[in-house]
Amino acid sequence: MxxxxxxxxxxxxxxxxxxxxxxxxxxxxxxxxxxxxxxxxxxxxxxxxxxxxxxxxxxxxxxxxxxxxxxxxxxxxxxxxxxxxxxxxxxxxxxxxxxxxxxxxxxxxxxxxxxxxxxxxxxxxxxxxxxxxFGVVKGIYPPLIFLGIGAMTDFSSLISNPKLMLLGAAAQLGIFATFIGAMALGFEIHEAGAISIIGGADGPTAIFASSKLAPHLIGSIAIAAYSYMALVPVIQPPVIRLLISKKERLIRMKPPRAVSKTEKILFPIIGLILTLFISPTAIPLLGMLFFGNLLKESGVTERLADTARTKLIDIVTIVLGLTVGASTQASVFLTFESINIFVLGAASFVVATAGGLIFAKVMNLFLSPENKINPMIGAAGVSAVPDSARVVQHEGLKSDPSNHLLMHAMAPNVSGVIGSAVAAGIMISFLM
Structure with a gap:
């Protein structure tokens, strides 16, 4: 010391x-x-x-x-x-x-x-x-990170309970709320579009959108996105406790059903075609995500999948983190714009978390008692994988030490990754 x-x-x-x-x-x-x-x-x-x-x-x-x-x-x-x-x-x-x-x-x-x-x-x-x-400014690194994420992600929990994908979509409310907030603070519409992706709680997606819409704000947006992703264990628990009652936190969900190998192989193929027809501008992100997952689940390209989820993503993460950090020179970074972006980022994470939680409560109104979901898993709809799912698991164990929610929370968590990429693609196609 x-x-x-x-x-x-x-x-x-x-x-x-x-x-x-x-x-x-x-x-x-x-x-x-x-x-x-x-x-x-x-x-x-x-x-x-x-x-x-x-x-x-x-x-x-x-x-x-x-x-x-x-x-x-x-x-x-x-x-x-x-x-x-x-x-x-x-x-x-x-x-x-x-x-x-x-x-x-x-x-x-x-x-x-x-x-x-x-x-x-x-x-x-x-x-x-x-x-x-250059790889940050031109949006090269984010697709490579998505390739690695796809190669390490198990979509079984989502495949076994597809309705939980709606929670991932609901959490994207943070994106659109941030867009409105950025416009209200005087940001130009393309800047507001880039800033809004912070609400998706996905650093690579925020960088990719910024590289297309507002390259001059990449540093501030990336630092804000990654900062709040790291602070998910601090930001989300108070929101969960505020919106979810003690009784709701004790809800037990049925174990997810077993998913066949065929389903796991078909999911990235169907997901690739469906999402990219909806949002072709998200091809660099979702194309790599589902390709990486196909490498993992096909069973015949394990070497490629292992490289994507270990060596490749590690190298890209090192270079991306270092260069994004180095881009925050005081003369460029210390501005009122950066302060406003950080304020919007904090608000967007709260709104995104609340959106997933409230929608989960609404879903329970239409589900039979044996099929009700624990509303806390709605917080995992933000795409901070797997931190937000871990937060849900931790909060669930605090309420009931025998109630494990991690596998259930991973479904909205991974769907949030897809949802934020689709939302970013839609935002880019509207504003470009």
């Missing part, structure tokens, strides 16, 4: 020194290069200092660096989506280390306009980070 305190103390001293140094007349002379007859050593030190992050630090960079550290803390300490928050948090730190870019170098007279600079920033053409970020 003392080591961590020492490290943070040193960082704090260096940050403060950078500001104090900038206020000292002599130091400022060295920074601006107004040194006549200085020794070679002094000129070398001056040049070295000008290129350090401490000489170029701004308060916004410090705020974002601490935000990145907070993401890493949440991922490691509380296990909140560590596979997402640790890469994103690290990316935020990387993206907010200040350096002299090409434009600043020209402005300071350090090099000519034809000098490309160091090419290290994510927004500098030719840099490694910029090339990696």
């Amino acid at each position: 003392r080591k961590f305190v020492t490290v943070y103390a040193v960082l704090g001293i260096l940050f403060m020194a950078s500001f104090l140094f900038g206020n000292d007349a002599t130091a400022q002379t060295i920074l601006t290069g107004d040194v006549e007859g200085g020794s070679a050593l002094l000129r070398g030190l001056k040049s070295f200092w000008r290129f350090t992050g401490f000489a170029n630090i701004a308060i916004g960079n410090i705020i974002m660096i601490f935000a990145g550290l907070f993401f890493i803390f949440l991922g490691i300490k509380y296990n909140y989506e560590p596979l997402l928050l640790v890469p994103i948090g690290t990316g935020i730190i990387i993206g907010n280390i200040p350096f002299i870019d090409q434009a600043m170098g020209v402005q300071l007279g350090m090099w000519g306009e034809n000098n490309t600079g160091f090419q290290i920033g994510i927004y500098e053409k030719g840099s490694v980070l910029n090339y990696l970020y």
Whole structure:
């Protein structure tokens, strides 16, 4: 613990020194290069200092660096989506280390306009980070993640009880509520469409829609979507307890029926054709999702399915998380737009959760006593797989330690993935 305190103390001293140094007349002379007859050593030190992050630090960079550290803390300490928050948090730190870019170098007279600079920033053409970020801007990574999700998802619970798909559809209320809210806050209609997908609780889908509708908001939208996905265990339980009575939480559901291999093979094929005829603009996402699931269920492409659900999705997740985090440079990210997007994101998750819960209660009005569903599984309609299903399981066990709802909750959970992709496709087709 003392080591961590020492490290943070040193960082704090260096940050403060950078500001104090900038206020000292002599130091400022060295920074601006107004040194006549200085020794070679002094000129070398001056040049070295000008290129350090401490000489170029701004308060916004410090705020974002601490935000990145907070993401890493949440991922490691509380296990909140560590596979997402640790890469994103690290990316935020990387993206907010200040350096002299090409434009600043020209402005300071350090090099000519034809000098490309160091090419290290994510927004500098030719840099490694910029090339990696290309996959985010052009929507390349989300379909690859959907391929992996399809290869690791078991749709048996949905196939055995298809009516639970309605809960996944009901939870998409968050998308349309967020769209209305974004318009009310003054966002342009294409921006509102991109922001609205946060309500689907699906990070890859939000990034894909943003790449088509509002590329300049990808960073803010992605960070908001993934942040609230990680906070599902914090956001959803209070909403569940508020809307679902103690008696309703004790409802026991019949065990799901056994699903045949033939049904499992036919589901991705039928789902592929049906959903893509409804929303062809969702082909990159749903096409990959159902293709990945077919690889898993066919029984003859296990090697491909294993690659998709392990190595491929891991590599894409690393690159996606790191570059999305790095895109949050303070000068780009710390705006009123980003604040509004975060507020809308929090509201959209609450509305989406409430939509699934309320619709489950409405469904029970038309079901016989032996077929009633536990309304808590409606919260799993948001497509944060499998976290929202785990939340339902946890809340169910708190009410009745012998009532296991995980398998039932997975049905609306996976249907929420499909529903959010369809909703995004429809939104894109309306606004493009």
